[in-house]
Amino acid sequence: MRILVMGCGYVGLVTGAVFSDMGNEVTCADVDKNRVASLNKKIMPIYEPGLEEMVRRNMEEGRLSFVLDAGPHVEWAEIIFICVGTPPKDDGETDLSQVEGAARLIGERLTGYKIVVNKSTVPVGTGDFVRRVINETKTTGADFDVVSNPEFLREGSAIADALNPERVVIGASSKHVAMKLLEMYYTLGAPVIITDVASAELIKYASNAFLAMKISFINEIADICEKSGANVADVARGVGVDRRIGREFLNAGLGFGGSCFPKDVVSLLHTSNGLGVEFDMLKATLAVNGGRAAHFVTRITNRFPDMAGKTFGVLGLAFKPDTDDMREAKSVEIIKLLDEKGAKVKAYDPVAMANAKKILPGVAMCDNAYEAAKGADGLLIVTEWREFRQLNMERIKSLLKTPVIFDGRNIYDPDRIRAIGFEYYCVGKA
Numbered sequence: 175m176r177i178l179v180m181g182c183g184y185v186g187l188v189t190g191a192v193f194s195d196m197g198n199e200v201t202c203a204d205v206d207k208n209r210v211a212s213l214n215k216k217i218m219p220i221y222e223p224g225l226e227e228m229v230r231r232n233m234e235e236g237r238l239s240f241v242l243d244a245g246p247h248v249e250w251a252e253i254i255f256i257c258v259g260t261p262p263k264d265d266g267e268t269d270l271s272q273v274e275g276a277a278r279l280i281g282e283r284l285t286g287y288k289i290v291v292n293k294s295t296v297p298v299g300t301g302d303f304v305r306r307v308i309n310e311t312k313t314t315g316a317d318f319d320v321v322s323n324p325e326f327l328r329e330g331s332a333i334a335d336a337l338n339p340e341r342v343v344i345g346a347s348s349k350h351v352a353m354k355l356l357e358m359y360y361t362l363g364a365p366v367i368i369t370d371v372a373s374a375e376l377i378k379y380a381s382n383a384f385l386a387m388k389i390s391f392i393n394e395i396a397d398i399c400e401k402s403g404a405n406v407a408d409v410a411r412g413v414g415v416d417r418r419i420g421r422e423f424l425n426a427g428l429g430f431g432g433s434c435f436p437k438d439v440v441s442l443l444h445t446s447n448g449l450g451v452e453f454d455m456l457k458a459t460l461a462v463n464g465g466r467a468a469h470f471v472t473r474i475t476n477r478f479p480d481m482a483g484k485t486f487g488v489l490g491l492a493f494k495p496d497t498d499d500m501r502e503a504k505s506v507e508i509i510k511l512l513d514e515k516g517a518k519v520k521a522y523d524p525v526a527m528a529n530a531k532k533i534l535p536g537v538a539m540c541d542n543a544y545e546a547a548k549g550a551d552g553l554l555i556v557t558e559w560r561e562f563r564q565l566n567m568e569r570i571k572s573l574l575k576t577p578v579i580f581d582g583r584n585i586y587d588p589d590r591i592r593a594i595g596f597e598y599y600c601v602g603k604a
């Protein structure tokens with residue numbers, strides 16, 4: 175299959191790499207000159223385990239290429255995936271200008287039948303919008319179909335998720351069109367849901383919003399645990415064994431960040447309000463999430479009432495492990511609150527420090543976790559990178575000015591850590 179992928183962000187790049195690895199001929203286009211130039215030098219714009227090897231291999235074997243101008247490739251491609259950015263506007267509405275730009279380009283260059291697939295996360299109704307834009311711009315009688323095929327991959331495990339999806343959702347106007355797209359996914363052996371375009375678009379938002387809601391729910395249960403003597407880890411385990419609920423996404427912590435959940439919940443709320451549906455649960459999900467960083471910092475100020483002049487070591491800056499993505503990272507909120515109270519921060523993150531430096535100029539970046547702990551009044555766990563679980567905690571204790579840990583991700587066994595001599599505060603346990 176000849177595939178054009180428009181947009182080389184997270185979704186586009188991973189989609190292009192995986193489809194080429196499955197034997198398709200793939201051209202990925204992006205309007206960002208620097209991005210395309212570095213991709214052509216096999217330098218990845220993002221950190222994602224396994225991505226570079228896959229891109230390199232498929233470029234070398236001639237199945238994957240990167241171009242600046244998608245135009246000439248519209249005619250060549252059989253299927254076109256729109257994977258451009260869909261950032262939020264100030265009022266929460268999704269900005270579809272990049273989607274519109276891609277649709278215009280397709281329309282202008284349409285000379286024969288194409289399947290145009292929306293893979294970007296887009297509000298319900300966008301499929302119709304893309305169809306309208308292509309119809310308005312096309313200059314030939316060529317036909318096309320617009321399909322919704324949302325992506326469910328997670329940053330940090332994007333390649334594995336794309337190769338082993340839990341489901342493939344295809345929203346199309348007819349079974350015949352859906353089957354054409356299904357041919358591409360067939361080898362993955364994943365459950366397939368074929369539906370109409372609007373339902374497919376909504377499946378993506380409903381999934382992300384539900385997961386976000388689960389996280390806010392367990393974080394409020396954690397608040398009850400902190401006040402009642404219960405332990406949120408055990409509560410989540412006990413609740414999660416019920417298959418109707420499930421254990422995943424019940425990790426209490428600092429709340430959700432990243433480029434998806436915060437913006438997608440706001441976008442779904444915007445859509446629902448526009449349709450006259452209040453969706454109070456989404457409002458509560460956002461409100462709870464918005465308060466997590468402050469709740470965490472309150473626990474620190476309860477222990478250190480005078481924060482001025484104190485220094486804290488922060489382990490983890492990325493919004494989650496295995497990524498260098500700092501978008502909506504809880505570290506930023508926490509460090510800002512500490513700064514307002516006059517405290518200083520030394521931080522370490524295995525891969526996100528280069529990105530973090532740009533948005534956290536006042537933070538001293540350290541070469542490793544031990545350096546971040548050295549001389550600090552307390553240690554904060556903000557992102558649960560695996561390597562933080564394996565630290566020599568005796569050494570950490572000897573380096574800290576005060577052996578106190580505030581663990582925002584519950585990565586340590588409280589009994590073991592206290593036995594070493596730490597004062598240990600975690601989430602959802604008194």
Ligand code: UGA
Binds near residue numbers: 295328330382385427
């Ligand atoms: C999320 C979804 O999980 C993907 O299925 C979806 O494709 C993607 O958004 C998207 O829309 O593109 P992602 O944002 O990469 O993926 O990361 P997640 O692993 O879902 O984590 C999101 C946030 O929730 C992180 O800040 C994480 O720390 C937090 N989280 C997650 C918790 O606080 N508790 C949990 O139990 C799980």
